[in-house]
Amino acid sequence: MARAAIPGGLTVRRSWRQAQILERRPETASASTLAFEVTGWPGHLAGQHVDVRLTAPDGYQAARSYSLAAPTDGDRIAITVQRVPDGEVSSYLADEARDGDTVEVRGPLGGWFVWKPEDSGPVLLVAGGSGVVPLMAMIRSRDGASPTPFRLLYSVRTPQDRIYDHELRRRATEDGGLEVAFLYTRTAPDGETRSVGRITAEDLIAYGWPVDAEPTCYVCGPTAFVEKVSDLLVGLGHDQAMIRTERFGPSGP
């Protein structure tokens, strides 16, 4: 009686599901993309995440959240894991997991930091480090599904830290309406005209959208990065209600 009395049923309830690793692909020296097969995966939206749970032989469990990196593709999902020091989940996924291994996932999760191809208006994406992962899911979901123009500002330490480097540069020339700017904080490649350093208001003016364009802004990265960028955007005059943020804490997912 109790369950039937809930209008619409328990629609977003999520339970843990088995997820088998199909393949691993290195993206940088410290980040890898892992593809899983999850039987009965219900589909997801760009920007959503999953919780990944590991269980040790003694029963100890640890769970962390990871953004989904690619659009819905049947029972196949992908995440990109940045290894962090002492990260008990990330180090397993980045270093020890092997094809065929099984973990548990719960998801898709979240409904706020999402973009749908039917959403209108220009989009500003601002990524710090591995915060590019959910934004890449949005870029991949846009391809062929929406003419909405995207501009990505991607802050990385060095050229070697660019996740999805090849694909981003290919899409910047092939996907009409997508512009990509790399902002190097430590070392820039030869020929780079922007001075090395952390993101500034001038970067958001030079590579982002004018306030008049009323872009929807998605900002993802370490907490301090997200705090700074959202403050800069508000300072430039962007409407707080148009800024969507996702913080993955002091280090990285």
Added chain:
Amino acid sequence: MDAPIEGFAFYDGNSLAGPLSEVFGVELTTAAGRCRSCGTTSELATFRVYGPAPGFVGRCPHCEDVLLRLVRTPDALWLDFSGVSALRILIPSDSADEEQQP
């Protein structure tokens, strides 16, 4: 969302989606909560969240007061929403399916 190494030690309410999905049938991170302390209204996704161990604490993004606490024990979910005076929860119109997208 791994071990802290530097800087701020909080996440945001997006990370509560999983724990809340264990018991709630609607997406709660898109719900807007009014802070009992300062009166502003914010989506749960924007709460400043500290945790996950021993539990999550969600603070108001405006005044930093504690809005919610969430603790998962082996057999229960403890949820203290006493810092929120009202919640506006979006209800999907086509919510008949058990596993639909939010």
